[in-house]
Structures are given as C-alpha cells and as structure tokens.
Amino acid sequence: MIIPSNLHNVASYVSGKRPQAKGHCAICAVCVICAVIALVAGAIGTAGADDGASQRSRAMDTRAEKSEPTTKDWIGNADVVRWHELRGTGARANPLRRQVDPPLEGADAFIEYRLRYDGESIDLPGKGDGEFFALWLDEVEGGESATHGAVPNIGLHVSAGENRFMVRFEPRREAYAKPLQGDVEHRIVARLRVSEGGRSYDQLELWINPGPGELARPHATARGRGPQTLRWMGFTTGGKTEPSDRILVSDVKVHQQWEALFGLSLPSEPVEPEAKPEVDPPPVVTVDFGKQVAPILKQRCFACHSGEKPDAGVRLDVWDELLNQVKPRHADESPLVLRLQTEDPESRMPPPDAGERLSVEEIATLTTWINEGVSWDETLLPTPARTTDHWSFQPIQRPAIPQVDDWEHWIRTPVDAFIAEQLDKHGLRPAPLASVDTLRRRLALDLTGLPPADAGDFSASETRQPDNTSAAESHDIADRLADQLLATRAYGERWGRHWLDVARWAESNGHQHNRERPHAWRYRDYVIESFQRDKxxxxxxxxxxxxxxxxxxxxxxxxxxxxxxxxxxxxxxxxxxxxxxxxxxxxxxxxxxxxxxxxxxxxxxxxxxxxxxxxxxxxxxxxxxxxxxxxxxxxxxxxxxxxxxxxxxxxxxxxxxxxxxxxxxxxxxxxxxxxxxxxxxxxxxxxxxxxxxxxxxxxxxxxxxxxxxxxxxxxxxxxxxxxxxxxxxxxxxxxxxxxxxxxxxxxxxxxxxxxxxxxxxxxxxxxxxxxxxxxxxxxxxxxxxxxxxxTSSRQPLAARVWVNRIWQWHFGRGLVETPGDFGTQGELPSHPALLDFLASELVAHGWSTRHIHQLIVRSNTYRQSSTDNERARQLDPENRLYWRWEPRRLEAEAIRDCVLAVSHRLDDTPGGPSVAVGKLETSLRRTIYLAHQRQRIAHDQVLFDAPGGIGVCSQRRVSTVPMQPLYLLNSDLMTRSAAGLASRVRAAAAAQDHDQLARAAIHMTLARHPSPEEIVRIAEFLRQSPATDSGPDALEQLCLALLNLSEFLYIP
Known part of the structure; x- marks a missing residue:
C-alpha cells in the first residue's frame, strides 16, 4: 500500500530529521502510520474475541504503538498515540487506503470513525472556500488522486453557507447533518443498506455522536446507486483542504450490528426463557370433607349456626363465613377448636345445655381438617347467592320528567323539574336569580377555577351597568359563557384536578422511601385532555x-x-x-x-x-x-x-x-x-x-x-x-x-x-x-x-356514581352525600329520581360529561342567588332541597391560582413535567402542574385541605384553622400578588382618582361593580393613609385585604 507524502504524524516533528528510504514517504523513514499498517498487515481482519460486541466488529486500527512523539499545544498527551493527522494538498488526494476483508456485499454494515478538526484550520464559507473531507468505500483501490465518484462518501462538505457533515453517493445524491465544530471530537457513524429486492448499496444513513437509542433517527439519509461490492475504503481530501489544515482521525471500524458500536457486552450464553408459572401442587389431604367433616358440622353445629340468622352471628354452613372462626393450617389458633376444647362453660361449644361435647375423635378430625387447609365442597354446601333490595344495586330506570303546576316559568332544564317537584311538596319556593356578575364569577370559578376572563378589562366593566339586565338576557349571557368555558384548557385543568383526587394521584411511591415517579405527570395530562375534549x-x-x-x-x-x-x-x-x-x-x-x-x-x-x-x-x-x-x-x-x-x-x-x-x-x-x-x-x-x-x-x-x-x-x-x-x-x-x-x-x-x-x-x-x-x-x-x-347496562352503579360526583363538584355535595359509599351504610339520595334521570341521560348521550354539565349549569337550580329565606331555613336548614345557592370555599389549588391570576402573575403554560419540589415556592404555574409528591405536598396546599394521595378522596374536608388567615395575610405569595394587583389597578385607573382606584380594585378582584358605600370607604382609606418609603403602600394594603375577603375566596 502506498503512503503518500501528505500523510503526516506528530512523530515527524520529534527530531526534525527527514531521511529518505525506499518504500517510505518523503517525510520520515518509518512513520507511525506505516508502523500501524504493518501491525494490522494489509487487510481489515476480525477483531479480538474478548466479548460479543468485538466479535461483530472489524477495525481499521489507527492507534500507534507508543514511540516518543512530541505533542503540539492543541493535542493533549493522551491523544498522541490515538489520533493521526492528515493534511490537504489543495487538490483531490487519497492519503490512506485500506482493503476490506471480507468485502461488504448485500448485508447492512455500520462504518464509524472519529474526527477532530483543528479549529484554526477551518475555512468558513463566505470568508473562505469551506472544507471537504470524507471516508469513501469503493470496489477498487484507485490511485492517490482518484475521485471515487458515485460511491458512498461519509464526511464534510459545504451546504447552506456552513461546513456540514454529509453522506452522499454523488452530487445531488447527498444529505447533510449538523455543522462541523472545531477542536471537538466527533464520532461519525454511517449505515450502508441495500433496499429490499435490490443488489447494490443504495442507501446511506448518518449519525453524529449517536447514542444507543438513535438507530431509528438518523441525522441524514442519502439515496443513490452505489457499488454492489465494497472492497476498499480510504480517506480523501479535496481542493478545499489546504496543506496547513490539520485533520485528526482515529478508530475506523466496521460493524454488523448497531449495539456493537457501543461495546455492549451481551451474554455469551442464551438467556433461559421466562418460565410458565407452575401449577400449585395439590395440598396433602387426609381428611375427606364430605365423608368426615360435613357430617360433624351438620349434626353438631348447624342447628344453631347456619342459615340467614345464626346464633351470635356465627355461621358455619358457608365457607366464607366459616373462615372467621378458623385459621387454616393453624388449628391451635382457631377460635372454633379453642371453643371445642375449653373447660369454661361460658365459652364452650356446644354449650352445656345443648348436648354433649364433641368426642376426642371428632375434635381430632376437625383439627386435622383445619391444619390441612380447610378444604370445602361447594356442591355439598354451596355459597348462597347474595341478593339485596338496596336501591343502588337495582337497575337504572329512566324516570318521567315531573310536570309541576305553576312552575313552568322556572323550569329551564329537566333538573329544575325534579327539584321543583320536591320544593313544591314541601311548600317552598326557590331563591331569586343571581345577578349577571355573580353568574359570571360562579361559572368561571366552578368550571375553570379561575376568575372571569373579563375581570381584567376595567374599561369594559364601566360600560356595563349594574342591576339592569333582564332574566332572559342574564340566562343568554350565562349560557354562552358556560359553553365557552367548557371548551377551554382551564376547564380540563379544574375538573381534571377533581378526578385526580378520586384517583389518589401522586408523583411518588409513598411510605418510608417515597421515591419519585418522574413520569407520572403524563397521567395528569391525560386526565386534563380527556376532560377538555369531553372524552x-x-x-x-x-x-x-x-x-x-x-x-x-x-x-x-x-x-x-x-x-x-x-x-x-x-x-x-x-x-x-x-x-x-x-x-x-x-x-x-x-x-x-x-x-x-x-x-x-x-x-x-x-x-x-x-x-x-x-x-x-x-x-x-x-x-x-x-x-x-x-x-x-x-x-x-x-x-x-x-x-x-x-x-x-x-x-x-x-x-x-x-x-x-x-x-x-x-x-x-x-x-x-x-x-x-x-x-x-x-x-x-x-x-x-x-x-x-x-x-x-x-x-x-x-x-x-x-x-x-x-x-x-x-x-x-x-x-x-x-x-x-x-x-x-x-x-x-x-x-x-x-x-x-x-x-x-x-x-x-x-x-x-x-x-x-x-x-x-x-x-x-x-x-x-x-x-x-x-x-x-x-x-x-x-x-x-x-x-x-x-360500562354496560348490566351494572347500575358506574353511571350513578359518576353523575353524583359531577353534581357534588358543582354544588359542594352530592345527591348522595357519601359519594364513595353507595352501600347500605351510605346516605340515601336526596332526589333519587333526579339521580337516575342524570345517569340515564349520561348513557343516552354517549357518556358525555359535558352534557351533564350543561343540564346542571343551564338550570335555574344552579343559577339561584344565595338569598336567605327564614321559613325555608327552618324547614330545610341543610338545604337538601336546594331552595337556594350555597356559597362554598374554593379549594387550595383554586385559591392560589386565583390570587396569581388577578395579579397577572399566573403562568398558564399547559402540560409537561411538574414543577420540582424545590421550586414550589417560586413557581407561578397553575397549581395542578406543581409536583404532587406524597409527604412533600406544598405547605399552602396542605393548609387548605388538599389531599395527600394516600387513598381515594371522594370529598375534601373544609377546615378552618388559625394558620389559614395568617398565611393569607403574611405569605410571600399573597404580599407579592397584592403588589402586582396594585400595579394593575394603578395602570387601569386615573393616576390619583381614588374613586376610580376603588372601582378598579373591586372589579379586578371580585369581578363586580362596587356599591356606593364601598367606593366612599375605600377612597377615604386611600386618602388618609400616609405615603411610605418602605413596606406596602395604601393601595397594596387594600389589595391584600380584598384578596382576603370571603367573597374572593368563595364561589358566590
């Protein structure tokens, strides 16, 4: 193999000598590259078999034996024996070529090498002519200046004004990846592929610094027609590569499998397949239940301890009930045996007046039976079918909508008809319709957990006159607002949080170790999106x-x-x-x-x-x-x-x-x-x-x-x-x-x-x-x-339970006030016909939660004011008949979100990983996106009764403790939000007009018009409060007070 003169090694700088020798390049007698080639002897052979990964790789090993080269400043000592320098000639050149043995043909092959380009050598397009450098694969070796066209090239070229990594078969059959960085080690990996039914290599994929999981995501892919067989590979430089360019290459290897690129050590022996579960061996039984045990029980026990009403509630003719009196495999600890053996006449069974004691043999038979596991024959003593006439276990029957005389004007949805029927029976009348401002705030807080969107538009509020909207107009405004709110992401976040209470969702395991669950947030987002889309x-x-x-x-x-x-x-x-x-x-x-x-x-x-x-x-x-x-x-x-x-x-x-x-x-x-x-x-x-x-x-x-x-x-x-x-x-x-x-x-x-x-x-x-x-x-x-x-008609509870939860989250309590217990110990429904109507409506309308929302929030029942009625309060002090609206305190999440919203500090970025525990105090995201880890829930959330994710929370408690007002008056969240709200108020109102400041503050906080008395008192407070250079000013104090009002903290 010819080693041309433009291949250099750092060792050539050691002594400055340039001896000439036949067969060697003009730079040095025996350069390190030549020594490496001599070591790996002319062909790319199979690498050592240290592990499964190396068995699947072949290497062009460019690592030199340690001579004593002199390093340059831009090459670290550890790199001297590993990296080898190539230089350009200003023309096409192939400074290093190697034969591939065995040749690549037909099968996929991964080729990799490492590249480090001297930063000072890089010409940037626009300022210079850019760079070109590649590793080629071909059927023939070619000469030093061969072009190796129409063959796979893996390297660098100019594209879009940058030096970029590329793969190509020929010009116009190329693809580019990330830009080249100087003085940085790059691991370049390419895969050669033959398309199905093809014969030649026609696809070339490229990765730069890949990880093991990136096989499916190449950074660039080029398609063309390459050779059928690849016998040679080598590095090439071009006209853009000057003699002063310093290009370091290393670790050229060919692999058959992706995992071999990463040296994964896989088991050399096959892993045994997972075994099918073995059938439990039958227990050793020496006592025959039917022939030996059942006769004893029938003759000596069943007279008193069988049937629906056994003595002392102890039933022995049903296996499930018998287990309360025995401890299988531990007869000596079983109450049944102890009562048979005791000498105490008060505890002995059978009692003295009921006949003789069991014989020693009979007791021994029962003892052995218990120690052998308490076998049972269901054909001989079957478990009786359980039945009940309890209301919740009966099929749902769609009731007729009541027709109530003289209530037609009040009934807007079927919900009103069922409520009116009960009110009429008790001689009660409903409270008047709530004001438009109240309905806006009620709907916004109830459906989204946020104040009305137009609460921040003070100018719009001034054009809306109070107390002059007709009932029809009020309903029309409320209907349109409800539809808008039910389609928002905020609705999904609010009602998704309700569901997360029931689902006992948390982002940690709980118990002593309480490890985090960093991916649990996806369930939270799934729930939010399901509600938003009305799944x-x-x-x-x-x-x-x-x-x-x-x-x-x-x-x-x-x-x-x-x-x-x-x-x-x-x-x-x-x-x-x-x-x-x-x-x-x-x-x-x-x-x-x-x-x-x-x-x-x-x-x-x-x-x-x-x-x-x-x-x-x-x-x-x-x-x-x-x-x-x-x-x-x-x-x-x-x-x-x-x-x-x-x-x-x-x-x-x-x-x-x-x-x-x-x-x-x-x-x-x-x-x-x-x-x-x-x-x-x-x-x-x-x-x-x-x-x-x-x-x-x-x-x-x-x-x-x-x-x-x-x-x-x-x-x-x-x-x-x-x-x-x-x-x-x-x-x-x-x-x-x-x-x-x-x-x-x-x-x-x-x-x-x-x-x-x-x-x-x-x-x-x-x-x-x-x-x-x-x-x-x-x-x-x-x-x-x-x-x-x-979700089938054979099961009567799921639809009832769900519509009851929806009702509960709208009104503060369900039609069944024990939402997690529809059994015999739970409360009876206050309006059973209404509950079944809503359940049947849910199913009839494709299990649409939004449909149930609309039936409820469009009703006059929902839109009543909270006006008190002395007679009604005496007849129904708990308002179980729904003769008025009952204001209720916002949940912990909604309190925080509303405080941030009115101060324009709320970050409403949707979805994604939760805010980390260490950032809970400073984050401004909606509360549902804060980390919710068991035992590490944010302090303010615990203070206002947020559930801990320990178990199902069907209904939150509403506590009143001294720490709550202290937090609302003094916490960093509240004081900063009060300052933010004050800034908004100042910007919306005329500079020093105290009346305008009062109106703006009330509107932005409570989404309503202030009364004349409120304006006077607030304006007077602002005028008389002295200016201060430190601490909150009068307006900030006012805003903090407004954020502490029950009216702000409650759904009106």
Missing part, C-alpha cells in the same frame, strides 16, 4: 383500566393506566409478596370505590358486615388485576426502543442466572432469592458499563408511569418479582398470575384459588377469554372484561 366516560373508564391491553396501545392509552399505577407501595426488598399484595389491595379498593362507590375493602378479611359483598367477592375482584404491575412504560413503540429494552433485560437476566447457579452450586437451599439491587451489584465491570449505558439510553426515551401486563418474572422464579422503577417493554408476553383468597388478609395464608369475577350480587361473570393457563395473554384479558362490564 366519553365509558372510554375514560376502559382506557384507565385496560388501556395497555389494546393490540397496539397508543401513548395516550398507556398513560391512562396511571390510574391503576397510582397505588402506593413501599421499597421493601425483603418481602416482595407483601409489597405486591399491598399494591393489589390498593388497586382493587380504589377501583371499587371510584367507579362503583362501594367499600369493598371491608370484605378483605371477612365478608362485608352490611353490604352483599363476600370475602370470595373481594379476591375475585382483585384477580382482575393480577396480570400486571406498575412501572415506567416506554412510549416509543419503535423496534429500536424495544431492542434497547430487550438488551437491558437480557444482560440483567444473564447475570441473575449466573448468581443463582453459583449460589446453588455453593449449596444454598432453595428458594434462592436475589434482588435487583444485588444483581446489578454482581455485574462485572464490562457488564456494568454496558448496563449503565443502556440505562441512560432507555432513560432518555419518553415514558409514562403506568400499569402493564408484562411481568418482570413469573411467581415461581427465584428472584424478586419486580423492580418497578425500571422501564418495561410494551410487549405482552406474561402468563396470568394465580389469585388466592388470603385468609384474614395474610399473604402467608393462601386459601383456595379464585378466578376474576365481579361481586356475585350483580349476577354471574362470563368466562374470560384469556383464562387459559396454557398460552401467553394475547387476547382480551380480564381487565378488559371488567371495564366492559362497568
């Missing part, structure tokens, strides 16, 4: 319960499962069974409370004492969620993203299996438990480097905190079940996990296995299509079945 509520339910189970789930559907993933969980690495059970308990309880309004949690350890919900019902309902777990779900659905995740798990599991084999060989008894933390800690240095690199690459992918059916491991595997902070693939390959009744709620005391089913009181559950245990779940799954049932 049908049945779709809203299905996406939250089973969005990940769609065949090709969208990012939105994956984010929706943040509802399930909102569960608290501890960082307990020692007992994952307890951790997982805590999650499933949270999910089951939350789902039942949110969508059914049932206190299902009361049936976790024993059948519900009041509602028709059994212990079996509880665990069958929990079984809907058994195939899944919370985790960071990667939203990038590309094959490359999946590949990164797959590589990460393959590497992790290979180390995990190595640990298990080593511990097993050392004699450690089964089961061998290893935690994710210990697996990472056991990685060798190269494995850890690759693992960390993959973690960084995956961490850069868009993710959401959600629920997913893919499991990190099957329950039979000897490894902790999951580490939920790690990203998961979106591929569904998990087998269903079995669910067992947990006796007394103890994970250490599993009872019979159960299948997913809703509570029996609602009728039989159809067979789930994915119930089979012989195949991975690739069909509709139990959670999808649950979501379909919840």
């Amino acid at each position: 049908p509520f049945d779709v809203f339910i299905r996406e939250q319960l089973a969005g990940d189970l769609e065949s090709e789930p969208t990012a939105e559907q994956l984010a929706a499962t943040g509802f399930l993933a909102g569960a608290r969980y501890s960082g307990n690495e020692l007992d994952k069974a307890i951790q997982r059970n805590d999650i499933l308990v949270d999910v089951a309880n939350t789902t039942a409370s949110t969508f059914l309004g049932l206190t299902l949690e009361c049936a976790q350890c024993h059948s519900h004492k009041f509602d028709p919900l059994s212990l079996r019902d509880y665990y069958q309902f929990q079984a809907f969620f058994a195939q899944g777990q919370p985790g960071n779900l990667v939203l990038d659905s590309t094959a490359e993203a999946e590949q990164l995740i797959d590589l990460r798990w393959r590497l992790f599991r290979s180390v995990e299996q190595r640990m298990i084999r080593a511990r097993r060989a050392a004699g450690q008894p089964e089961p061998i438990l290893v935690t994710p933390k210990s697996v990472v800690g056991a990685m060798r240095s190269e494995e850890r480097r690759s693992f960390d690199q993959l973690e960084r690459s995956i961490g850069a992918l868009p993710q959401t905190w959600g629920w997913h059916a893919t499991l990190a491991s099957a329950p039979s595997r000897p490894v902790a079940p999951h580490e939920m902070r790690w990203p998961l693939s979106t591929r569904r390959t998990a087998y269903p996990r079995p669910t067992h009744i947990l006796l007394r709620g103890d994970v250490g005391s599993p009872g019979p296995r159960v299948e997913p089913a809703w509570p029996a009181v609602f009728g039989p559950t159809s067979e789930p299509s994915a119930k089979e245990q012989d195949a991975p779940i690739d069909a509709p799954a139990p959670r999808q079945q649950l979501a379909e049932w919840l």
Whole structure:
C-alpha cells in the first residue's frame, strides 16, 4: 500500500530529521502510520474475541504503538498515540487506503470513525472556500488522486453557507447533518443498506455522536446507486483542504450490528426463557370433607349456626363465613377448636345445655381438617347467592320528567323539574336569580377555577351597568359563557384536578422511601385532555383500566393506566409478596370505590358486615388485576426502543442466572432469592458499563408511569418479582398470575384459588377469554372484561356514581352525600329520581360529561342567588332541597391560582413535567402542574385541605384553622400578588382618582361593580393613609385585604 507524502504524524516533528528510504514517504523513514499498517498487515481482519460486541466488529486500527512523539499545544498527551493527522494538498488526494476483508456485499454494515478538526484550520464559507473531507468505500483501490465518484462518501462538505457533515453517493445524491465544530471530537457513524429486492448499496444513513437509542433517527439519509461490492475504503481530501489544515482521525471500524458500536457486552450464553408459572401442587389431604367433616358440622353445629340468622352471628354452613372462626393450617389458633376444647362453660361449644361435647375423635378430625387447609365442597354446601333490595344495586330506570303546576316559568332544564317537584311538596319556593356578575364569577370559578376572563378589562366593566339586565338576557349571557368555558384548557385543568383526587394521584411511591415517579405527570395530562375534549366516560373508564391491553396501545392509552399505577407501595426488598399484595389491595379498593362507590375493602378479611359483598367477592375482584404491575412504560413503540429494552433485560437476566447457579452450586437451599439491587451489584465491570449505558439510553426515551401486563418474572422464579422503577417493554408476553383468597388478609395464608369475577350480587361473570393457563395473554384479558362490564347496562352503579360526583363538584355535595359509599351504610339520595334521570341521560348521550354539565349549569337550580329565606331555613336548614345557592370555599389549588391570576402573575403554560419540589415556592404555574409528591405536598396546599394521595378522596374536608388567615395575610405569595394587583389597578385607573382606584380594585378582584358605600370607604382609606418609603403602600394594603375577603375566596 502506498503512503503518500501528505500523510503526516506528530512523530515527524520529534527530531526534525527527514531521511529518505525506499518504500517510505518523503517525510520520515518509518512513520507511525506505516508502523500501524504493518501491525494490522494489509487487510481489515476480525477483531479480538474478548466479548460479543468485538466479535461483530472489524477495525481499521489507527492507534500507534507508543514511540516518543512530541505533542503540539492543541493535542493533549493522551491523544498522541490515538489520533493521526492528515493534511490537504489543495487538490483531490487519497492519503490512506485500506482493503476490506471480507468485502461488504448485500448485508447492512455500520462504518464509524472519529474526527477532530483543528479549529484554526477551518475555512468558513463566505470568508473562505469551506472544507471537504470524507471516508469513501469503493470496489477498487484507485490511485492517490482518484475521485471515487458515485460511491458512498461519509464526511464534510459545504451546504447552506456552513461546513456540514454529509453522506452522499454523488452530487445531488447527498444529505447533510449538523455543522462541523472545531477542536471537538466527533464520532461519525454511517449505515450502508441495500433496499429490499435490490443488489447494490443504495442507501446511506448518518449519525453524529449517536447514542444507543438513535438507530431509528438518523441525522441524514442519502439515496443513490452505489457499488454492489465494497472492497476498499480510504480517506480523501479535496481542493478545499489546504496543506496547513490539520485533520485528526482515529478508530475506523466496521460493524454488523448497531449495539456493537457501543461495546455492549451481551451474554455469551442464551438467556433461559421466562418460565410458565407452575401449577400449585395439590395440598396433602387426609381428611375427606364430605365423608368426615360435613357430617360433624351438620349434626353438631348447624342447628344453631347456619342459615340467614345464626346464633351470635356465627355461621358455619358457608365457607366464607366459616373462615372467621378458623385459621387454616393453624388449628391451635382457631377460635372454633379453642371453643371445642375449653373447660369454661361460658365459652364452650356446644354449650352445656345443648348436648354433649364433641368426642376426642371428632375434635381430632376437625383439627386435622383445619391444619390441612380447610378444604370445602361447594356442591355439598354451596355459597348462597347474595341478593339485596338496596336501591343502588337495582337497575337504572329512566324516570318521567315531573310536570309541576305553576312552575313552568322556572323550569329551564329537566333538573329544575325534579327539584321543583320536591320544593313544591314541601311548600317552598326557590331563591331569586343571581345577578349577571355573580353568574359570571360562579361559572368561571366552578368550571375553570379561575376568575372571569373579563375581570381584567376595567374599561369594559364601566360600560356595563349594574342591576339592569333582564332574566332572559342574564340566562343568554350565562349560557354562552358556560359553553365557552367548557371548551377551554382551564376547564380540563379544574375538573381534571377533581378526578385526580378520586384517583389518589401522586408523583411518588409513598411510605418510608417515597421515591419519585418522574413520569407520572403524563397521567395528569391525560386526565386534563380527556376532560377538555369531553372524552366519553365509558372510554375514560376502559382506557384507565385496560388501556395497555389494546393490540397496539397508543401513548395516550398507556398513560391512562396511571390510574391503576397510582397505588402506593413501599421499597421493601425483603418481602416482595407483601409489597405486591399491598399494591393489589390498593388497586382493587380504589377501583371499587371510584367507579362503583362501594367499600369493598371491608370484605378483605371477612365478608362485608352490611353490604352483599363476600370475602370470595373481594379476591375475585382483585384477580382482575393480577396480570400486571406498575412501572415506567416506554412510549416509543419503535423496534429500536424495544431492542434497547430487550438488551437491558437480557444482560440483567444473564447475570441473575449466573448468581443463582453459583449460589446453588455453593449449596444454598432453595428458594434462592436475589434482588435487583444485588444483581446489578454482581455485574462485572464490562457488564456494568454496558448496563449503565443502556440505562441512560432507555432513560432518555419518553415514558409514562403506568400499569402493564408484562411481568418482570413469573411467581415461581427465584428472584424478586419486580423492580418497578425500571422501564418495561410494551410487549405482552406474561402468563396470568394465580389469585388466592388470603385468609384474614395474610399473604402467608393462601386459601383456595379464585378466578376474576365481579361481586356475585350483580349476577354471574362470563368466562374470560384469556383464562387459559396454557398460552401467553394475547387476547382480551380480564381487565378488559371488567371495564366492559362497568360500562354496560348490566351494572347500575358506574353511571350513578359518576353523575353524583359531577353534581357534588358543582354544588359542594352530592345527591348522595357519601359519594364513595353507595352501600347500605351510605346516605340515601336526596332526589333519587333526579339521580337516575342524570345517569340515564349520561348513557343516552354517549357518556358525555359535558352534557351533564350543561343540564346542571343551564338550570335555574344552579343559577339561584344565595338569598336567605327564614321559613325555608327552618324547614330545610341543610338545604337538601336546594331552595337556594350555597356559597362554598374554593379549594387550595383554586385559591392560589386565583390570587396569581388577578395579579397577572399566573403562568398558564399547559402540560409537561411538574414543577420540582424545590421550586414550589417560586413557581407561578397553575397549581395542578406543581409536583404532587406524597409527604412533600406544598405547605399552602396542605393548609387548605388538599389531599395527600394516600387513598381515594371522594370529598375534601373544609377546615378552618388559625394558620389559614395568617398565611393569607403574611405569605410571600399573597404580599407579592397584592403588589402586582396594585400595579394593575394603578395602570387601569386615573393616576390619583381614588374613586376610580376603588372601582378598579373591586372589579379586578371580585369581578363586580362596587356599591356606593364601598367606593366612599375605600377612597377615604386611600386618602388618609400616609405615603411610605418602605413596606406596602395604601393601595397594596387594600389589595391584600380584598384578596382576603370571603367573597374572593368563595364561589358566590
């Protein structure tokens, strides 16, 4: 191979000698580049087999043996042995050429090299002629001045007035990436491809300094027709490359796979596939329930302890009820056995007056039966079907709209008809219509949590005269405003926050470690956007319960499962069974409370004492969620993203299996438990480097905190079940996990296995299509079945519960005042017919929440004033008949948002990651976008009763404590906002006109006209208050006082 004279090495400057030698260049006798070429001997061979990555790479190794070169100032010592300098000639030249062995033909190939361009050598287009430099690939070697046209070129050229990285086949068949930076190391990677059905290389993709996750996003792509076979490669300079240019190149390599570019150390042995869960071995049973146990119970116990009304409430003829009296596998701790054995006549069973004691043999039979797990025969003693006549469990019947004599003028929507019917029965009349200003403020605060938009337009307010608007005009204004507000992002933010209360949403795990969930904000944004777009509520339910189970789930559907993933969980690495059970308990309880309004949690350890919900019902309902777990779900659905995740798990599991084999060989008894933390800690240095690199690459992918059916491991595997902070693939390959009744709620005391089913009181559950245990779940799954049932006509609660929540958030309390408990211990509805009408309207109008809003906010019931009525107050002091509007205090978020809004300080930037905990005090964004981490919620939010995300918050408490007024008068938020409001007032009113200042201040704060008395008193205050050089002036003090008024803090 010829080494031409324009190839230089820093070593040539050592002694200044220029000896000539046959076969060597004119600069030095044996330059370092020549020595390197001698070492790698004429062809690009296979690299060493240290690991799987290097086996898939071939290198043009330009690293020299250490001679003793002299460095120049712009080259660091560490670079001398690695970087090699090429110089231009002012003409086309090929200073370094190498044969590719074996040649590239047909298959994709990745080519990389590193480039560092001396900053002082760069000619900028416009000031000079720019730069050209490339690595070419060709069928032939060519000479020193060969052009190597119509072949792949990877390098630099001038484009759009800049020196840019480029790939090309020929002029007009080229593409450009980022501009060149001087004195910076660039890693240049290109992929050569042959199109499907083609024979020649015809596509060239380029990346500059790529990461492992960028395969799908090349920075430039050129298409053309190149050679079919590439046998040679080399560097070329052109007419733009002067002899003074200093170009450093290094590490020329060819790879067959993308991951080899990053030296990823993959397992040399195949990773064992995830095992299918093993069927639990049948328990050892020596006592026959039907032949030995049932006769004893029937003859000696059932006379008193069976049927609907057993003595002392103890029923032994139903397995679910029997469990309250026994502790399976622990007969010595079972109340039943203890009562059979005791000598105390007050406690003994059967009691002395009921017959002889059980024999020793009978007690021994029952003891063995309990120690063997309390087997049961449902065919012999079936669980009775639960029934109830409680109102909420009955089908929804659409009632007729009442016709109430002499109320026609007042009834605007069907809501008014139902309210009027009850008022008329009690001889009551409604309060008058509220003023237009009041309605504007009520609608704005109720629907958006912000003051009316025109409150800042003081000039507009002056043209609007108070108290001269007719009722028809008032309704028309309010109707149009309501429609406008319901279409805004602010509405989605306000009502999305209501839903987040119920969804117990938070951005941390809770408990002692309380790790952050940095991607949980996507669920918040999903909720906001769903309300803003009026997503049908049945779709809203299905996406939250089973969005990940769609065949090709969208990012939105994956984010929706943040509802399930909102569960608290501890960082307990020692007992994952307890951790997982805590999650499933949270999910089951939350789902039942949110969508059914049932206190299902009361049936976790024993059948519900009041509602028709059994212990079996509880665990069958929990079984809907058994195939899944919370985790960071990667939203990038590309094959490359999946590949990164797959590589990460393959590497992790290979180390995990190595640990298990080593511990097993050392004699450690089964089961061998290893935690994710210990697996990472056991990685060798190269494995850890690759693992960390993959973690960084995956961490850069868009993710959401959600629920997913893919499991990190099957329950039979000897490894902790999951580490939920790690990203998961979106591929569904998990087998269903079995669910067992947990006796007394103890994970250490599993009872019979159960299948997913809703509570029996609602009728039989159809067979789930994915119930089979012989195949991975690739069909509709139990959670999808649950979501379909919840939104079907067979289930009467979901629609009732939802319209009741909507009513509650409009009026401050629901038609059922216990929104999370529609059971027998909950309150009865004040207007049952109205509740069923709204529920049937919801379903009939496509589960449209906006339709229910319009029925309510367009009604006269909603638009009443808060005028008191002595007679009505005596008959209905709690206003359960809705004879007037009841003002109520704004929630914590709305108080803060309104304070910022009236002072023009509110940052209404929508969506995105939450404001960090450390910036809560200084951020001006809407409160819903502040970090909401368990145990670290902002002080002002806690002060005004914001929920902590611990569990479902169906209704916020409204406390009154001394710290609240102290905060409103003295906090930095309030004093700065008062100053901002004062500045607005000054700008809107005439300079020193105190009357105008009074009008502007009242209008901007309370969105209404001030009364004459208010103007006089405020103007007098402003005139008499002395000017001050420090502290707030009189106007700022006035504004602070206005922000503290109940009228400002309440929905009027």
